[in-house]
Structure formats: structure tokens, C-alpha cells
């Protein structure tokens with residue numbers, strides 16, 4: 001990881017954000033890394049080191065061993081209770097407040113299933129891959145409250161006695177249509193796109209920044225490493241979210 005970005009790059013990024021009436025934030029696991037949530041690829045540390053994401057974050061994995069998969073999500077939900085939003089989340093919330101004072105706005109499209117943007121004071125427009133807090137019923141429209149995600153044994157639906165599952169999008173599952181439409185609208189209508197902490201490998205979400213690039217929208221990327229989206233960036237700040245976002249916002 002390089003040292004802190006040059007002042008000229010920071011100034012360029014800040015200028016693009018100031019000039020944009022509508023900033024869309026597109027965040028991935030790197031947004032929450034400094035809060036202590038392992039990014040998806042190293043999410044399988046410790047207890048889950050001997051499982052593959054494909055065995056846990058897929059419908060096949062769920063049908064094969066629902067108690068194992070429920071336990072993985074329960075542990076992730078419990079971990080979420082022990083951590084806080086980081087300075088990056090707070091900087092994004094500050095940006096939303098600042099923009100609304102000047103007649104502008106900030107949209108947030110996140111691939112993350114945690115609630116740290118919300119707990120930092122932001123409103124999230126689209127959770128593309130669902131949310132880890134609050135399970136849903138496999139058979140009816142029932143959605144449980146966040147505490148239910150911490151149940152040690154898989155709870156049954158109080159409305160239809162069906163099986164409750166994590167309200168996330170697994171590999172091989174469609175993204176929720178409302179989230180997808182909201183995200184597409186935000187990315188197509190924004191005047192600057194701020195990409196924070198995503199490797200850009202999980203589709204179709206990773207294809208969204210291309211819509212902004214095709215429209216000539218300025219793109220700022222915050223990521224200590226290059227990503228699949230770096231070629232689209234007007235400016236790439238090679239630094240972490242919690243260090244550079246407060247500096248530019």
C-alpha cells in the first residue's frame with residue numbers, strides 16, 4: 001500500500017465532489033474493513049477458516065446444511081453488535097448533511113450487508129446484496145427484526161411456520177429488483193461517483209460503475225489497492241476509507 005495520496009490528488013477529488021450536485025457513493029467491503037469486519041474474501045477467518053464462501057453464501061450451501069449457514073450469519077450478525085462505524089462512514093454521513101445544506105444530495109448504493117452506514121447517520125438508498133440483520137421467510141413476506149438474526153437455532157416464521165433465512169443475496173440469486181432499479185437510477189443520474197472499498201469482481205453490482213463511466217461522470221476511487229474498477233476512475237486515491245475520506249470530505 002502506498003503512503004498517503006499527494007495533496008494534488010486529494011484536491012482534485014475534493015473539487016470533483018464539491019462541484020457535483022448529486023454524489024453517488026458506491027461502497028464495498030473495504031468501507032467496513034477498518035471497523036473490524038473482514039472483507040468478504042477473508043471473512044472466513046477463525047471459526048470459518050475451513051469453509052468456502054460458495055458453501056456458505058449459496059442456496060446450495062443453505063439447502064445442504066441450513067444450520068451451518070444460519071450459524072455463520074448469526075456469528076457475523078453478533079460480531080456486528082460489537083463494532084462501530086469508522087471515520088469513513090462518518091465522513092460519508094457528513095457529506096450527505098453538507099450536500100443537503102447546499103441543495104445537493106448524496107445517494108448511497110452499498111454491496112455491504114452490514115448496517116454501519118445507517119449507524120453513522122446515513123440513509124442507504126440500495127443494499128444491493130441485502131442485509132444481515134433481520135431474517136426473512138423463505139415462503140411468505142414475513143421479515144423478522146434484527147434481534148432474530150442472533151437466534152442460536154433457526155427460527156420458524158410466526159406467520160406460516162416456514163423456515164427463516166438470512167435476508168441476503170447469495171451467489172446464484174437475483175438481486176432484489178427494487179434495489180437494482182434504485183441503484184441504477186442513482187448511478188445514472190449522479191454528477192460524481194465515489195467508489196469506496198470494492199474489488200469490483202462481484203457482478204452484476206460491479207457493472208454499475210461502468211454506467212457512470214459511459215456517461216462521462218467523474219469517478220473517484222478510494223482503495224489502497226488497484227481494483228477491477230480502477231481503469232474507470234478519474235482519480236484513484238490509494239488509501240483506506242477511514243484515513244482519506246475525512247481528508248477529502
Ligand code: BV8
Pocket residue numbers: 027028029030031033034039040041042057111112113129168169170171172173174175196197198199200201202203204205222223224225226227239240241242
Ligand atoms: C447473480 C451477500 C445470476 C452474501 C454477496 C463468472 C464471471 C462473472 C460473474 C459470475 C461468474 N460466475 C458466477 C458469477 C455471478 C456471481 C459473481 O459475480 N461471482 C464472482 C465471485 C465471480 N454473482 C452472483 O451470483 C450474483 N447473482 O449473478 O445471479 C442470476 C441471473 C438470473 C437468474 C438467477 C440468477 C449475486 C452476487 C451477490 C453475492 N452476495 N453478499 C454475504 O455477504 O454472505 S457478495 C459479497 O462479496 C459482498 O456482499 C460483496 O459484494 C462481495 C465482495 O466484494 P467487495 O465488497 O468488493 O469486497 P472484496 O473483499 O472483494 O474487496 C474489498 C476491497 O476493499 C478490495 O479491493 C480491497 O483492496 C479494499 N479494501 C480493503 N481494506 C480497505 C479497502 N478499501 C478501502 N479502505 C479499506 N480500509
Ligand code: ZN
Pocket residue numbers: 137138139140141142157158159160161162
Ligand atoms: Zn412465512
